[in-house]
Amino acid sequence: MSMIETKGVTYYYSKSHPVLDGIDLRLDRGMMYVIFGPSGCGKTTLLSLLGGLDVPKAGHILFDGRDVQEIGLERLRREKVAFVFQNYNLIDYMTPVENVLLTAKEAPMPVLGKLGLQEEEAKRNVLKLSGGEQQRVAIARALASQNPVILADEPTGNLDEETAGEITAVLKDAAKSYNRCVVIVSHSREVANEADVVFELKGGKIREQSNA
Template sequence: MSSYIELKNISQSFDVNESKVTLFNALNLSVSQGQSYAITGPSGAGKSSLLMLMSGLEQPSSGQGFYVKGSQRKSLDFLREDIGFIFQQFHLLPELTAVNNVALPLKLRGDKQAHDKATAWLQKVGLSHRINHKPSELSGGEQQRVAIARALVFEPSFIFADEPTGNLDQQSATEIADILFSCCRENNAGLIVVTHSEALANRAQHIFSLSGGQIKAQSKVQTNDVLKAVSC
C-alpha cells in the first residue's frame, strides 16, 4: 500500500526577544513513499524545522499536514509509527552496544525477535563484526551505520535524515550515502534528506531548495559520480 505526506499552506514562526521570526510561510509540498528527496538551502532557512514538521514531530504555526495511506487521509500524528529518523549527531545510547541500540525501538514495541532483527540489520549495513561494541568504540561512520540500522529495523514507510553525513569524512560520507539510498530503495521507503552537500543532494530523485521562506524544485547538477549499488 503506497502512501504520501502532504503539507498545505504550512507556516512556521517563533518569537525572539519580543520579535516574530518567520522561517517560511504558506509552503505546499508532498513526498511519496518509494521516492527520495533532498532539501537544501542556506543555514537558518528552516530546513530542519521543515523536516520536523513533515515527520509530524512538531506542529506548524499555521497550515495542515496530512498522511495519506491508501484510501485513508489522516493527520500527521498518525505518521509517527511509520517513520525512522537519522540525525547528524547519531544519538546512540552510550551505555548500549550496537545491537542493543538497534533493537531498542523493537523492544519498546514488544517485538520478541528484536535482537535477531537488529543483528540482521547490522549485517546489512556491514557491521556484523561490531555488534557488541558500544558507541565510544566505533568510528563516526560506524556510529552512523548503527543509526541507519536503528531507523530502518522496523521497516518504516518514510525515513527522515537531518545532515546524515555532516560529521563524516568524504569516504565515510560516500559509504553512508550508498547504504542509506540503497536500503531505502530496497525497502520501498520514502527518503527525505536535509543536507548542505551537493553530492548527497544529487543522489536524490528530487531536490528542493528552501530559501527566503519559499521552497522551489531545483535541477540536478550534472556530475561524473558513479553511484555504488549496495545490497541491503
Template sequence: MAVLEVKDVGYYYFSDKPVLKGVNLSFEKGKLYAICGPSGCGKTTLLSLIGGLDEPKSGEILYEGQNIMEKGKGLAWHRRNNVAFVFQNYNLIEYMTPKENVLLTAKEDPIPVLESLGITKEEAGRNVLKLSGGQQQRVAIARALASHAPVILADEPTGNLDEDTAAEITQILKSNAHKQGRCVIVVTHSDAVAEEADVVLRLDHGKIVEAK
C-alpha cells in the same frame, strides 16, 4: 500517490519572523529527496514538522491523506508508526551496544540489519563509543530501518563523516528508497548528496524556490 503532503504550512518561533511561509510539497515512496538551502532557511524545521516533532502554526501535514494531528493518536502515534529519524550526531544511547540501540525500535532481530550495513556481530556487542563515526551513523540508520517505518527523515546524516563514508551512507539511504520502497527525505548542505537524490528541493527565506 503521495505518502506525505505538506499543505500551505507556515511556522515561526517569533510571530514577526516567520521561518516557513506557506510551503506546499508532496513526497512519494521509492524516492530519495534532498532538501537544500542556506543555514537558517527552515530546512530542519520543515523536517521536524514532517516528522511530528512539532506542530505547524498554519496549514497541515498529511500522511496517506490524513492530517497527522488527527490520525491514530496524533503526533506521538505518527512518530512511532510512520517515520524514523537519522541525525547528524547519531543520537545513540552511549552506554548501550549497537544491538541494544537497534532493539529500541526493532521489529525483527537487529543483527541481520546491522550486518547488512557493515557492522559485524562482534562490533554489535561493543559499546557504541568504541565505534568510528561512520560505524555509529550506520547503527543509527540500522535503528531507523529496523523500525520498518515507511518514511525515513535524515537531518545532515553525512555532515560529520569523511567523503568516502558519506558517499557510502548516501548510497545506503538511496538503496532503501529504491529497493525497499521507502520515502527517504534528507536535509543536507552536501552537493554530493543532492546529486544522488531523485528530487532536490531548495528552500530559501521560508519558501521553496526550486524543485527538480
C-alpha cells in the same frame, strides 16, 4: 495519493519573518529527497514538522491522506517516521544490537549486516565504532523500526567525504531496497546530487531543483 503531503505549511517565531511560508510538498515511497539550503534557512524546522515534533502555525500535513493531528503526533512518531541525526543519537553504553532493539520490529543483526557491520562489531560498545559505523547503526535502527518514512537531519555532517558518500548511498538504498520514503536535509551539494528529487529552501519558500 502521495505518502506525505504538505499544504500551505507556515511556521514562524515572529509573524513578520516566517521561517516557512506556505510550503507545498508531495513525497512518495521508494524515493530519496533532499531539502537543500544553507544553515538557518528552516530545513530542520520543516523536518521537525514532518516528523510530528512540532505543529505548523498554518496549513496542514497529511500522511496517506489523513491530517497528522488526526492520526496523533505520538502515534506518528511511533509508527510512521524514524529519525536519523547528525550526531547519531545512540545510547552510548549499549552495543549496536541493543540500540537497534530499542525500536526494532525485526531481528537487528540481518539489518546491521546488510549495512556492513559484522557480528563482532555489532556486539561492541558503540563508542568503539567509527563515526561512519555509528551512523550505520542509526540507519539500521530506523530501518528495523519498519516505519515507512526516514527523516535524516544532516546525517553526513560529522563525517569525512568518503564516509559521507557511503552513508548517502546507504540512505538511497533504504529508499530503493526497503521502499521507504527518505527525506534528508543537508547543505551538501554532494548529498543533493544523489537525490531523486531536490528541493531548495530559501527565504521561507521551497522550489524543486533539476537534478539533471
